[in-house]
Amino acid sequence: MDDRRPWWRTAVVHEVYLRSFADGNGDGLGDVPGLRERLPYLAGLGVDALWVTPWYPSPMADGGYDVSDYRDIDPRFGTLDDVDALLADAHALGLRVVVDLVANHTSAEHPWFRAALAGGPGAPERSRYLFRDGRDGGAAPPNDWISAFGGPAWTRVTEPDGRPGQWYLHLFAPEQPDLDWTSPEVQEEFDDVVRFWLDRGVDGIRVDAAPAMAKVPGLPDAGHPPGATFASSEWVGNPHWDVDEVHEVFRRWRRIGDTYDGDRLFVSEAVVNGPERLARYVRPDELHTTFNFDYLKAPWDAGALRRVVDGTLAALAPVGAPATWVLSSHDETRHVTRFGRAHSGAAVMGFDAAGPADLALGLRRARAAALLTLALPGGAYLYQGEELGLPEVEDLPADALQDPTWERSGRTARGRDGCRVPLPWSGERPPFGFAPDGVAPWLPQPEGWRALTVAAQDADPSSTLSLYRAALRLRRELLGEQPLSWLDLGDGVLAFSRGPAFRCVVNLSDRAIPLDGLGRVLLTSGDVSAGLPPDTAAWLAP
Numbered sequence: 001m002d003d004r005r006p007w008w009r010t011a012v013v014h015e016v017y018l019r020s021f022a023d024g025n026g027d028g029l030g031d032v033p034g035l036r037e038r039l040p041y042l043a044g045l046g047v048d049a050l051w052v053t054p055w056y057p058s059p060m061a062d063g064g065y066d067v068s069d070y071r072d073i074d075p076r077f078g079t080l081d082d083v084d085a086l087l088a089d090a091h092a093l094g095l096r097v098v099v100d101l102v103a104n105h106t107s108a109e110h111p112w113f114r115a116a117l118a119g120g121p122g123a124p125e126r127s128r129y130l131f132r133d134g135r136d137g138g139a140a141p142p143n144d145w146i147s148a149f150g151g152p153a154w155t156r157v158t159e160p161d162g163r164p165g166q167w168y169l170h171l172f173a174p175e176q177p178d179l180d181w182t183s184p185e186v187q188e189e190f191d192d193v194v195r196f197w198l199d200r201g202v203d204g205i206r207v208d209a210a211p212a213m214a215k216v217p218g219l220p221d222a223g224h225p226p227g228a229t230f231a232s233s234e235w236v237g238n239p240h241w242d243v244d245e246v247h248e249v250f251r252r253w254r255r256i257g258d259t260y261d262g263d264r265l266f267v268s269e270a271v272v273n274g275p276e277r278l279a280r281y282v283r284p285d286e287l288h289t290t291f292n293f294d295y296l297k298a299p300w301d302a303g304a305l306r307r308v309v310d311g312t313l314a315a316l317a318p319v320g321a322p323a324t325w326v327l328s329s330h331d332e333t334r335h336v337t338r339f340g341r342a343h344s345g346a347a348v349m350g351f352d353a354a355g356p357a358d359l360a361l362g363l364r365r366a367r368a369a370a371l372l373t374l375a376l377p378g379g380a381y382l383y384q385g386e387e388l389g390l391p392e393v394e395d396l397p398a399d400a401l402q403d404p405t406w407e408r409s410g411r412t413a414r415g416r417d418g419c420r421v422p423l424p425w426s427g428e429r430p431p432f433g434f435a436p437d438g439v440a441p442w443l444p445q446p447e448g449w450r451a452l453t454v455a456a457q458d459a460d461p462s463s464t465l466s467l468y469r470a471a472l473r474l475r476r477e478l479l480g481e482q483p484l485s486w487l488d489l490g491d492g493v494l495a496f497s498r499g500p501a502f503r504c505v506v507n508l509s510d511r512a513i514p515l516d517g518l519g520r521v522l523l524t525s526g527d528v529s530a531g532l533p534p535d536t537a538a539w540l541a542p
Contacts, residue, residue: 032078046472061175096203204265214246275315282321323378337392389464426455
């Protein structure tokens with residue numbers, strides 16, 4: 001394999017949802033020292049990099065995605081010195097570190113927004129955000145735009161003189177006011193923020209809510225019907241999402257990143273309509289990679305998955321960007337649970353149609369999906385805990401829920417807390433080594449997770465953790481950027497080769513299929529003594 005290629009073209013990146021990874025100071029909340037202590041675990045797992053969710057000072061209205069200071073660390077998570085030590089230790093272990101940049105919006109507690117509120121209508125401080133007069137004499141929102149968390153995307157402010165005043169835009173929670181990216185001041189501020197973190201030694205930046213950052217001038221109505229949900233993967237020509245001018249921001253950042261050594265990465269979170277629109281974010285002068293939500297949302301169905309793989313590779317080929325493949329994240333229902341439901345596809349932001357899940361079936365499919373995902377060309381993102389086979393926690397008590405979706409939906413959508421429950425590391429009872437004994441984690445862990453801890457799975461060759469470790473080791477040894485070539489093994493079966501020395505076969509049918517003549521078995525997600533059973537995958541050497 002050619003070691004000169006940029007590391008991110010084939011990297012496996014482990015998402016660290018910082019609040020739930022490891023508690024280093026004993027307060028029940030994950031933090032940078034806790035992550036630093038567990039870096040050897042990630043290195044031993046075999047990933048190439050870690051992406052850390054926002055660690056900036058924040059009121060935590062949306063789990064840190066409401067930032068009040070982009071150049072510091074929230075005291076609950078640690079200090080900048082802790083981050084410097086984390087970067088040094090990660091690099092010593094051969095791990096790269098990607099940070100999360102939330103640039104569509106700030107916190108309502110950001111000094112800029114406080115100044116905007118205090119300044120009143122027409123104040124220059126308001127030009128950094130999207131303040132507008134309301135309709136119907138000011139009493140109605142300026143347009144029909146909606147929030148990703150439910151409800152309208154506008155909130156009316158009380159002006160300094162105490163009267164009801166202008167409205168401000170927030171495509172997410174009211175505590176997350178959108179910035180106006182036509183403002184030169186906003187552009188220059190984030191140029192400096194990007195440089196701040198690259199200067200500090202981070203290896204990449206993940207761009208949160210990338211399609212939201214440009215809006216059509218004049219802010220026209222979007223035509224959302226009453227009760228519409230934030231279905232951005234279906235939108236065409238929407239005035240507040242995937243607007244063409246957003247790409248100027250990414251070209252600007254790419255020019256900055258290209259002045260640094262070490263193949264620094266920009267990766268986007270962009271839920272847009274189809275792979276062709278997605279490919280625009282990774283044109284040669286823009287971002288390097290982008291999350292593949294079509295793959296994440298696909299049901300456990302051979303035809304659907306193949307269409308996503310083919311569509312993704314075809315759309316990215318003209319721009320020369322590698323694909324990324326992802327099954328779960330801090331925003332989505334964990335795929336062990338999803339794959340155990342009658343409807344196994346995902347809705348964005350955890351708005352899945354809830355229903356009973358067969359977790360044994362879901363785990364079989366999740367293990368097979370891991371081998372499929374890690375065999376595809378390009379890179380992959382793993383969400384913390386998927387290597388342990390963790391399911392969604394669907395019975396969190398209502399008084400424990402913290403995701404703004406819960407309240408914004410009128411307590412009809414439980415939101416994303418179920419995939420954010422802190423990791424189980426060891427022990428027989430909560431907090432399972434996440435925090436010191438006797439310290440309650442910020443979200444409660446199920447008692448049944450005692451069988452899923454890292455310690456419980458560590459030495460078990462049949463565990464999901466062992467499967468991931470073996471897959472990541474073989475991937476590193478055998479797979480580079482070889483192209484994918486499909487093999488025809490019948491309906492319901494996905495089979496392909498990657499070069500002359502590797503084949504992947506995934507059985508999504510309802511019957512066992514023979515493996516005879518396909519090669520020497522390297523790794524399987526289940527028992528293949530009587531052929532490849534349904535919901536099972538195998539890697540083979542022809």
